[in-house]
Amino acid sequence: MKRAGFDTIWLPVALLMPQLLIIAIFFYWPAGWALQSSFYLQDPFGFGSTFVGGENYTSLLGNDQYKRVAVFTILYSVLVTFFSLAIALLLAIKADKVIRGAKTYRTLLMWVYAIAPPVAGFLGILFFDQSTGPLTKFFQMFGWDFKLGVDYNATATAMVIVAVWKQIPVNFIFFLSGLQSIPRSVREAAMIDNRSATGRFWQVTFPLLAPTAFFLLIINITYALFDTFGVIDALMKGEPGNNPMTLVYKVYLDGFRGNDLGGSSAQSVILMVLVLILTVFQFRLMERRIHYT
Amino acid sequence: MAQVSLEGIRKVYPNGFQAVQTTSFTIQDGEFVVLVGPSGCGKSTLLRMIAGLEEITEGTLKIGDRVVNDVDPADRDIAMVFQNYALYPHMTVRKNIGYGLKNRGNPASEIAAKVEDAAKMLNLTEYLDRKPAQLSGGQRQRVAMGRAVVRDPALFLFDEPLSNLDAKLRNQMRIEIKALQRRLGTTAVYVTHDQVEAMTMADRIIVLNAGRIEQIGTPSEIYHNPASTFVASFMGAPPMNLIRAQVEQGEVRINGYDGLMPAPASQNGPVTLGIRPEDVVLDDHGNIPFRVDILEELGAHRLLHGVVGEQPFSVMIGKDDAASTGTATLNLKPEALRLFDPETGRKL
Ligand SMILES: Nc1ncnc2c1ncn2[C@@H]1O[C@H](COP(=O)(O)OP(=O)(O)OP(=O)(O)O)[C@@H](O)[C@H]1O
Ligand SMILES: [Mg+2]
Numbered sequence: 001m002k003r004a005g006f007d008t009i010w011l012p013v014a015l016l017m018p019q020l021l022i023i024a025i026f027f028y029w030p031a032g033w034a035l036q037s038s039f040y041l042q043d044p045f046g047f048g049s050t051f052v053g054g055e056n057y058t059s060l061l062g063n064d065q066y067k068r069v070a071v072f073t074i075l076y077s078v079l080v081t082f083f084s085l086a087i088a089l090l091l092a093i094k095a096d097k098v099i100r101g102a103k104t105y106r107t108l109l110m111w112v113y114a115i116a117p118p119v120a121g122f123l124g125i126l127f128f129d130q131s132t133g134p135l136t137k138f139f140q141m142f143g144w145d146f147k148l149g150v151d152y153n154a155t156a157t158a159m160v161i162v163a164v165w166k167q168i169p170v171n172f173i174f175f176l177s178g179l180q181s182i183p184r185s186v187r188e189a190a191m192i193d194n195r196s197a198t199g200r201f202w203q204v205t206f207p208l209l210a211p212t213a214f215f216l217l218i219i220n221i222t223y224a225l226f227d228t229f230g231v232i233d234a235l236m237k238g239e240p241g242n243n244p245m246t247l248v249y250k251v252y253l254d255g256f257r258g259n260d261l262g263g264s265s266a267q268s269v270i271l272m273v274l275v276l277i278l279t280v281f282q283f284r285l286m287e288r289r290i291h292y293t
Numbered sequence: 294m295a296q297v298s299l300e301g302i303r304k305v306y307p308n309g310f311q312a313v314q315t316t317s318f319t320i321q322d323g324e325f326v327v328l329v330g331p332s333g334c335g336k337s338t339l340l341r342m343i344a345g346l347e348e349i350t351e352g353t354l355k356i357g358d359r360v361v362n363d364v365d366p367a368d369r370d371i372a373m374v375f376q377n378y379a380l381y382p383h384m385t386v387r388k389n390i391g392y393g394l395k396n397r398g399n400p401a402s403e404i405a406a407k408v409e410d411a412a413k414m415l416n417l418t419e420y421l422d423r424k425p426a427q428l429s430g431g432q433r434q435r436v437a438m439g440r441a442v443v444r445d446p447a448l449f450l451f452d453e454p455l456s457n458l459d460a461k462l463r464n465q466m467r468i469e470i471k472a473l474q475r476r477l478g479t480t481a482v483y484v485t486h487d488q489v490e491a492m493t494m495a496d497r498i499i500v501l502n503a504g505r506i507e508q509i510g511t512p513s514e515i516y517h518n519p520a521s522t523f524v525a526s527f528m529g530a531p532p533m534n535l536i537r538a539q540v541e542q543g544e545v546r547i548n549g550y551d552g553l554m555p556a557p558a559s560q561n562g563p564v565t566l567g568i569r570p571e572d573v574v575l576d577d578h579g580n581i582p583f584r585v586d587i588l589e590e591l592g593a594h595r596l597l598h599g600v601v602g603e604q605p606f607s608v609m610i611g612k613d614d615a616a617s618t619g620t621a622t623l624n625l626k627p628e629a630l631r632l633f634d635p636e637t638g639r640k641l
Contacts, residue, residue, distance in 0.1 A: 111361050185377055185379035186381065188344075189375060189440075190343065190381070190392075191365075193367065193369065193393035193396055195367035195368060203392075
């Protein structure tokens, strides 16, 4: 393969500059600022700040509420990731069988994807409305007096359901195209080699889908951790009260509602480290990933 | 090993297209049958119905003495080799070959031994731990063969297994597949659109055209006694010459030249006359003028293309025979003449 080269260093630098500027202004600068302010204690009324070293971090680690939120975040991410992947895979397998119908499925499910997270949250509120919400009524049928925004478990359930509902279309599209890129003859060969459809799925189809599944796993963990902010904000109706929340939401709540900029900065630094770990993990595994061609 | 019989088999696809018209034939135990025909004539459809990958619209399919219409592909005791080999990309060669055995509950030690044997037979031993992506096209083809032979099935099904190989490898594999099938004695159905493969490999050839059987016969019958103009022009390279002629007073004539052979007396009128290019003799005293336009060098033979009475015609001559473009005269070997109905194309 021929490699294109540049005669001078200045052209590539100039071409990269806008992108680098954007990253610097919107990422490195605030990140650096957060890192710095995580070592200070801000005056709640904005009159200066005092250097406190690692105190913001140590007090976080000793904080029971922070630990509870962290545990909930992990549980929430696991549930959202698992259900959005599993349901999407199931739908994709069904759709793949009726390839003709796939187009309709695809369009129908893509609509959901086009909905912004806060809108999804508000739609969720409608689902879970105390007197008219269909899902509220559904839960009531089982004897659960579902009170969104009041009852901890009810809000948590609603958060998971709305977040999963919102994420299924993306996963579905990727799974479906992954399934459709498996050659028909490979599956037919498997039909002759193995009479069990379940066996064929786990031994032939799923391994061939694994690169897609792994990519989606990372995307979904990231989504559950960070991108569900809008959903949570809408479902909570701005009343944290007794409601569950994720770490990202707590950063916002402590920093902008509680005016604890130092503590909030320390939390975001912790989240940045988490993202860093996830990214390194992803690249490590991507490199080792087998390419089937 | 088994006999395969198709009784009134028909295939209509869900979109209403009839890909295979009502068809019946029987394949004998241990026989190598080749299905041949132009693209889209329904060869793969027929094969896939035998494999169980395509539903049979109508008719009865028997493998051995079991009706298998509603039997799962995995339970039909067949093995299939696909055109693109259909290997499992994530499995090693060893696992690819052993997968079918594993799912049939054979003990691991037995599978390992059988896989080793099959690999040895196909010269794959040193590649057993590679993935398909790390193999050449010819080696992948062998793995696909290995996957079929290792199970020792009652029936081999091949769907154009050699069409992705280069000419040299194709010739070599053709001979190997045939030899392997002979040695194992397994009944085989082989689909191809390459008439050379059909002629060289088959015990019997089935020529298909537009979802219909044109002729079933040994390679020699198909070549020398084609049942229709379709078979005559499809089988054999170069194809049989087909020209318009007349039957008059019990004799066949081309454009009023001398009578060539006695014809069935009742058949007065126009006919299509067929003759293989190698059954034509260039002869200075011949009675049919032939204008040679192109001289094609084939190594062992030479092929002269030209016109007889304004109809395209070709003649095959030995490599040492003198020939040049321009006019010549020729004779036809009377015993090699075949007559066809000009309307239906069927043999008279
Ligand atoms: N799923 C399908 N639905 C409708 N028509 C089909 C379907 N599959 C094949 N056909 C049609 O049936 C006919 C026979 O197809 P088939 O694949 O058997 O041809 P073939 O003889 O194997 O051709 P080739 O040599 O190109 O492989 C074709 O005209 C094809 O368009
Ligand atoms: Mg075909």
